[in-house]
Amino acid sequence: MITAEHLTRRYGTRAVVDDVSFTARPGRVTGFLGPNGAGKSTTMRMLTGLTTPTSGRATILGSPFRELANPGRRVGVLLDASAQHAGRTGREVLHLSARLMGLRPGRVEEVLATVGLTTSEAGARTRTYSLGMRQRLGLAHALLGEPEVLILDEPVNGLDPAGIRWMRALLGDFADAGGTVLLSSHLLREVEAVADDLVIIGSGRVVAQGSVEELLATPGTQVHSLDDDSLARALTAAGHEVTRAGAGLTTSATAEEVGRTALGAAVVLTDLRPSAATGLEDLFFDTTAQHGREEAAA
Template identity: 70%
Template sequence: MITATNLTKRYRNSPAVDDVSFSAEPGRITGFLGPNGAGKSTTMRMLVGLAKPTSGSSSVLGVPFRSLDNPGRHVGVLLDAGAQHPGRTGRESLALSAQLMGMPAGRADDVLEIVGLTAKEGAGRLRGYSLGMRQRLGLANALLGDPAVLILDEPSNGLDPAGIRWMRGVLTSFAASGGTVLLSSHLLLEVEAVADDLVIIGRGRVLAKGSAAELLAAKGTSVRSLDDNALSRALTVAGFDVTRVADGLSTSASVDDVGRIALGAAIVVTDLHPASNAGLEELFFAMTAQHGRGDVPA
């Protein structure tokens, strides 16, 4: 489990992160989203002890990250896939980390296989790795200690479609086994496909948080009738919001309310159903419109 409580980070008088609180639960994938400069990376760095908060606190598995004994055995971290020695081979990099963690020497080969890097690729120098290969190696490092928690910043960056699909499977399997995943990504469709919970921030503050199902659930009803003008008037008189859409009406009234009002007004309804769920992209831009530069989130 990951918990952030009123985390704040100021640089001089400018808040990079401002009173951020959320939790990421075991057995679930939490998508951590926001525009460029929203404070995601700074928050993640505070969670893993790489930045000291100005105020507030955080814990991983119930204690501050720096209090964990041999933290790599408990928390897998991928914040920058390029932060590795270019002259080492992939396997050497993993073997050194395994030695520091007290893991068996063969663990390096195990995780190379898990992330889909061949023995030949593992023997290659990192300076020759593509971005996608570096991402796979970074995830291998995160998984090396067989952790209970993963904290990942843009793990799918540079992966081809097959690699993105593979990454989705790795994360969902990890969570299904009881692991906790905190995932930051600008690939909104991929986050929508895997996230159980969402935290959206802008200009350092939490804009929305909760289960993905709740946040993406559209409220109200879509309806078509033989006389949409009359139905719109009847719904408005009853105190509900009504909007004209291409295929009829969208209203804040429930399905039951619409049916009751249409019956009372003797209007024949030809289609009636709850409004379709909003997509994550729609939710993201609605939430962050005033908190970014219109950039793709990072």
């Protein structure tokens, strides 16, 4: 589990992160979203002990990251895939970390196979790696200690479509096995495909959080009938909002309220269903529009 409690980080009078609180739970993937400059990276650095909060507290598995014994065995972190020793091979980078963590023999080869780095790629200097290969090596490093928690910042950058699909499956399997995943990405459709929960921040503050199902649900009902005009008048008279939606109506009334109103107005219903859920892209822009650079420049 990851817990952020009123995290704040100030530089002078400017609050880069301002009173951020959320929980990422075991067995779930939590998407951590926000525009550039929203404070995502600073928050993740505070979670992993790289930046000290001005105020507030962050814990992972019940303790601050810096207080975890052999933290690589508990928490896998990928914040910057390019932060690799350019003169070492991918295998050497992993072997060094494996020795520091006291891992069993053979673990390096296991994670290399898991992330899909071939024998020749693992034996090449990291300076020759493509961005996608760096991402795979960074994820191998995060998985090396067989952790209970993963904290990943933009892990799919540079991956081709097959690699993105592979990453989605890997994170889903990790969570299904009881692990905790905090995932930051600008690829909203990929986050929507894999995340169970969302935390969205803008200008350093949380602007929305909850389960994907809750946040993307659209209240109201879509209805078609043999007499939409009469049904619309009856629903409006009952105090519900009604708008035209193609060949039918969308209303703020629940399905039960629509059914009772239609019965009272002697209108035959031909279709009745909850309103279609909104997409993550719409939710993201609705909640962060005032915090993005593009909005400021418009």
